[in-house]
Amino acid sequence: MLQSVIQLTMLIVGLALALNLWRLCIGPTMTDRILALDTMYINSIAMLILFGMHEQSTLYFEGALLIAVMGFVGTVALSKYLLRGDIIE
Template sequence: MIAIAISAGFVMISVAILLNAVRLFLGPTRGDRILALDTMVINAIALIVLIGIHERTTFYFEAALLMAMVGFVGTVAYAKFLLRGDIVE
């Protein structure tokens, strides 16, 4: 039963990442692109956690935590750059 749930999770997260990529490239505004990139990072984190569950190891959970921190900082930096024109004041 868990194998079917993991397989369905892989399919759903892959479709979500694909749809985020479409929004990232076709987004009408820069704000839409920032949100698509942030959502893509969240979906990638979910994919990494799902791989960790599938492989039954904790290494992937640590990688997901690091990716979450880097994704958050990247999103904040990109949004600040669009608003002010520079990142460091």
């Protein structure tokens, strides 16, 4: 039962990733695109954790941590660039 729920959840998160990609491509403003990218980071973390649970491996959890750190740094850098026009002062 747990395996079928994990597969269904992976399908739903994959659909959310596809919708985020759509918003990233056609977002009317740069803020919408940054939020879509940030949401894609969160959804990819969820997908890796679910895949790690499906495969019963802890290796994917480390990859999820790396994506979380890079996603945070990327979002901060893009937001700073959007506000000031320059990342490094």
